[in-house]
Amino acid sequence: MRYLAIVLMLFTSFKIDKNKLLEEYSIDQIYSKVELDSGTLNEDGEEIDFIFTEDQIKAGRYEVSITDGPGDLYEIKGTDYFIKFIGYYGYAGHGEEGLLIINSYGTGKFTKYED
Numbered sequence: 001m002r003y004l005a006i007v008l009m010l011f012t013s014f015k016i017d018k019n020k021l022l023e024e025y026s027i028d029q030i031y032s033k034v035e036l037d038s039g040t041l042n043e044d045g046e047e048i049d050f051i052f053t054e055d056q057i058k059a060g061r062y063e064v065s066i067t068d069g070p071g072d073l074y075e076i077k078g079t080d081y082f083i084k085f086i087g088y089y090g091y092a093g094h095g096e097e098g099l100l101i102i103n104s105y106g107t108g109k110f111t112k113y114e115d
Helices: 002-019
Strands: 023-035 050-055 060-068 074-076 081-085 096-102 108-112
Touching: none
Parallel strands: none
Antiparallel strands: 023 050, 023 081, 023 108, 060 074, 060 096, 074 081, 096 108
């Protein structure tokens, strides 16, 4: 009986730890939003307000909130940076909190905090 209690305690501990696992998403590319002068036209002759250019973020760990951006991009709230993930991320809505880890190569991952 004592053995069964120990096994159940270990199983419960494992189950709790498993629930604390966070989702990680690899970053494909980082972009900056660049505001353009009024009257700037795209190749179709339509007026545009901004473009996205490839960029890098200094290596480090950052607590951030991301939101849906245009197309496959996700905005890092409070910045002009946008990220694109390798593979499918899904709906971020108005904000999902997480840890952005950028390595010395300018790539990295976003680890979404548990809801």
